[in-house]
Amino acid sequence: MTKLIATTAVGLEEIAAQDLRDSFGLPALAGRNGAVSISISGPAPCPEVIDTVRILNHWSRSLNRVGVILCEGHCPDLDSCYQLALGADYSPLIDSEQSFAIRPLRKGQHSFTSIDLGRAVGQAVIDSVKEAQGKRLAVDLDEPEAILRAGLHGDEFRLWLDTTGDMPLHRRSYRKQHHPASLMPSLAYLMLRIANWAGGPLIDPMCGIATIPIEAALYARGIPPGQFRTGGWAYERLPWMEPEPQATVSGGTIPKPLVDRDTRLEILGVERFDRHLQGAWLNIAEAGLSDELRVVQGDAADLESVLDDSESYPVAVLNPPYGRRIGSRGQTEILYGRFCQSAQRSGIRRIVVITELLRAMERSVRDANYEITARHPVMYGDLRAVIFVAEQA
Ligand SMILES: C[S@@+](CC[C@H](N)C(=O)[O-])C[C@H]1O[C@@H](n2cnc3c(N)ncnc32)[C@H](O)[C@@H]1O
Structure with a gap:
């Protein structure tokens, strides 16, 4: 049995x-502190583990990292972390000829x-x-061949x-142009999942550099994020990983496109500021989606002047300003209210929206006659945010 960890x-x-x-x-189970575990019946390294590692790294849209658990347990102090790590068997996965580094994370x-x-x-x-192997592993903190992550959350230890x-x-490599308040692409994708979006018309009314529209189009078309990755993956430096990819994951499959090739995507991004719009176009081009996505300059508080009569977008997924890096809090709260009225x-x-200004958003959607049907608290860096789902009442 091998236990994989996927972080999100x-x-x-x-x-x-x-x-x-x-x-x-995959038989994935939600854990805590951003961890999802996946148990695979064979030992590591076996073909199922190798396939799963490669395919998740290449294809997954919602994950931050994928790894193989070496040991885990309750460790109240440093010595018990040492003892637990000392007792683990590294020989199937780590060769004594390799260099390694520990990346610690303590909360x-x-x-x-x-x-x-x-x-x-x-x-340890x-x-x-x-x-076990009679040889001392070399430490290389800058370019290790094996990266080991030691996580300690309270007294829960995992290596x-x-x-x-x-x-x-x-970190998607299609992102050439940055934004001071851009959304993590994995979070953009998770919001699309929360929205139950199935490839139909979609609007991001405050799209910045178009993270949500780009992730939506890649998802709809079944384009793996790994296609854009520069710099490779850590598994490529592990001798037990086989060179040739396979097409299945533990009896499962790689994700299919949401729509067939002949279906035109109706995904629209709206952005008020020209500099972000320029960035959106650059990133869209880099992702090879210039013929698929439309981003226009406009005001989310006046969507009627952006949309023509033939256009209808039943689903909006957005990441508005929180009034921290852009604008003031008061202006932002007014913007929320005006956007919700315009959306109605x-x-x-x-509307699926991530924000830190919970009360202002709750008030705005309710005043515009939407009903909040779900709330998903999420840590966004150091910020405590909530993803709201609001449906027209
Ligand atoms: C938090 S950022 C969105 C970032 C975006 N999700 C990304 O990853 O690039 C909010 C965006 O809303 C834009 N914005 C602010 N007020 C707006 C308005 N009235 N209409 C349209 N866009 C607006 C800002 O310029 C900013 O780019």
């Missing part, structure tokens, strides 16, 4: 696990630092491999071999 946005573990079950046929109150954690666990791995690498999967007049039936 904290708070959306169940949405991501459902996505892995639906899209890949909660501890009497030691993340650096202490990394040092103790690193020593060195001691264990020396005992895993990262198959993705230091560049997480949510424009025939938008479902």
Whole structure:
């Protein structure tokens, strides 16, 4: 039995696990602190593990990293982390000729630092491999051949071999132009899943550099995010990974497109500011979607002047400003109210929106005669945000 870990946005573990079950046929279970686990019946490395690692890294839209769990358990102090890591068997996955690094992540109150954690666990791995294979593993913090992640959340410890690498999967290489408040592409995709979007007309009325429209089009067309990745994946440096990809995942499949090739996508992005619009066009071109997506300059508070009579967008997925990096909080709250009124007049039936300004958004959607049908709290970096689903009442 091999247990894989997939990491995602904290708070959306169940949405991501459902996505892995639906899209890949994997037995994914939601955990805590952004973790999803996948148990595979064979030992690591076996063909099912190799396929799953490769396919999730290449195809998954909702994940940040994919790894193989080496050991996990309750560890109240540093010595118990050392002892647990010392007892793990590294020989099937880590060769004593390889260099390695521990990347520690510590959350909660501890009497030691993340650096202490990394040092103790690193020593345990060195001691264990020396005992089993008679050779001391070399440490290389800059360009290790094997990256091990040591996570300690409260007293829950987990050590895993990262198959993705230091560049997480949510960093999509089609993004050439940046934005001060851009959305993580993996979160954009999870919002599309929360919206139950199935490839029909979609509007992002405050699209910035078009993250949501781009992720929607890639999803609809069945284009893997890994197609754009520059710099490769950490698994390519692991000797036990086979060179040739296979087409199945543990009896499951790779995700299918949502729409057939002849169906025209109706995905519209609206953005008020020219500089972000320029960025959107550049990113769309980089993703090879210039013929698929439309982004226009306009005001989300006056969508009627953007849309012509023949256009109708029943679903809106958006990430409006929170009044932190852009504009003030007061102006932002006014914008929420005006956007919701305009959405109602424009025939938008479902709004899926991420925001930190919970009360202002709740008030705005209700005043515009929408009913909130779901709330998904999510950590967005250090921000506590909520993804609301609001349906026309
Ligand atoms: C948080 S950002 C969205 C980022 C976007 N999701 C991305 O990943 O690039 C909010 C965007 O809303 C735009 N915006 C603000 N007021 C607007 C309005 N009245 N109409 C349209 N866009 C607006 C801002 O310029 C900004 O680009």
